[in-house]
Amino acid sequence: MIRNRKYILLQIIAVAIISVPFILDDKYIFHIAVMSGIYMILSMSLNVQLGFTGLFSFGHAAFYGIGAYASALLTRDLGLPFVAAFILSGLFTAFIGTLIALPALRLKGIFLAIGTMCFNEIFCLLSTNLESLTGGPAGLPDIPVPSVFGLEITQPKDYYILITLLVLVTYKVFDNLIKSRHGRALTSIRDDEIAARAIGVNITNYKIKVFAITAFFAGLSGSFFAHYLSYISPSNFALSESFNLMAMIALGGIGNLPGSIVGAGILVIIPEVFRFLQDYRELIYGLTIVLIVLLLPQGIIGWISGLLHRQQTSQDLAGSPKKFSVETILHRI
């Protein structure tokens, strides 16, 4: 019964998403939707790292930036077509992710957090100072407009369709990953490393793979961002961006994939929505986030599904990712 209802709900959402470009023609709204999409991919990939594997990475914005710079340089300076640059930048970011994972995984808990934070900072300093390659603090302007198999993409509406597809693909990939044997291995690492090792899970191997795959998707969204705005500069990928992503997954629910989508959507949309408050908008924005994180430690989606399934709580909640919340994380650190 519940399964059925869920299915219908999903169908309604899908129809709504697909029909939007046909009813509405507002570039501003599409722009916000595209930006939300970019952050949805980023926060989903971070959530797989943090929420499902328990790796505290505060350097996600650096992977995002590596993808953006790689794609910009490949198309702008080497003349590669967008599709090739898009995939290559993802692969390149995954490669860097693997390289970072090798030393970083010797660190645990808060030390990993600090290590990845430093990685983010190093990336920013490099992109600011390697002027011949990255354009320095002024960034890289004139990134070519993407064309997909001969079709030039110029309107925010076209980008919206592309990013929607990309978000769906990302969701499907991560969802399958989590529900697979490998996903269970990841959750076991998160819950208890020693126990996981005891039942034969190759921890290091899994952690490196998680870093690689999440970096791959962060790189893809970076590439998309670079071509969408056609201008990037180091300030887009600063440490504050990593914290922003953290806030998104905390808001939606840590260890909750749909939660990341909702969290990213909300955090991109709220500052726009509160524009009418003028100078007070940041205040209200901050206040809302503090309230939600404080009062709904399982995130918005966790809270809503908690309300919906109140009757079958006890056995359903046991062992589900919802147990893994902001509080657990703080506790662990």
Added chain:
Amino acid sequence: MNTFVKKIAGLLSVGVLSIGLLAGCGSGSDKASKDDNIIYLGAAGPFTGDNAEYGTEWKKGFDIALEEINAKGVAGGKKLQIIYEDTQSDPKQSATVAQKFVKNDKIYAVFCDFTTNSTWSAAPIYQKAGLVQLAPNPSHPQLTKPGNYIFQLCPTQADQAKALSTLAVDELKAKKIAVIYLNTDFGKAVKDNVVTAAKAKGVEIAGEESYLPTDKDFKAQLTKIKTGNPEVIVLGSYYTDGALIVKQARDLGINAQFIASSSVHSPALFQLGGSAVNGLITMSVFNVSNPGETLKNFSAKYSSKYKANEPDTFATQAYDAIRLIANAINKTYEKNKKVTRQGIRDELASTKDFPAASQDSITYSANRQLENAKLYPIIAKDGKFLPYKK
């Protein structure tokens, strides 16, 4: 906290969110009402965040200009009005605001933005929509490259560097100079241009040190500079960091002459730097020693309205920005009997000898940058900027 209170509070915060959503949708679309007697202009700048103080100065300059212009009316008695949108001079937000402005066909020109990064990230959007993007403050020499709808109002770093190196070499007779600069596109441009210009004049560069926008302690950089023993130190800084650098340098016993780009030209320099900034020479974009009518008028109004000594660069450029647009609106209205975005661009591009406050007169070059930009050396002394004379 008991669960009941928790639930109520949770409901409340989600409620606030959804009310915000509704309110935002309602007010966002209707900000520019359908009054045909008003011509709207957009201002996208740092009104909150790290650079908010510069955005505040913009508003002051805008307000004075609007009072003057609206007393007479533009394009046959219409009024000008500004729609403010905050970007925090963050490139990402600047692009978002750009999308918001271009879709609003009541907006005829836009002031955007405070930094080169945020100007460039919005540039493709304004360019595609054919909306004038007048950037009041950025001074990057290539600022107007992205398209023919971008206009620059500040003398470029190339102009500044020429003036600064002339000052250091020809007036102060320095043999060794050092540069401390903010590691952003702005500071970098100051450094590159000064170093190139100084080297061309055969001056030794005794040190080049950079710092990050968040830095508050510059002792490491200064100690390194001190070993080079320069006679003149050039600052590529804004006034907040510039004041701190000079103060810390004096504490370290560095007695070199400081000279700085025009971005430190603000009365706030004295509040932050105290007596340490005495003797600092900087460049003024406006003619302090022999002010024209426009500048005199603006200074007087600014002082009486905001109870301040004198306007800074940011307020003055904001004041000019609106007057330039108003002038273009009037001219295109005279010619075509209507106002269009395209018309404003064409008239703005052909601006010639326009009497202004931030420069004595403004003429746009083919690159939409200031032609023959002039800079005036000024020296900081006991809380005031005085014209510098040898």
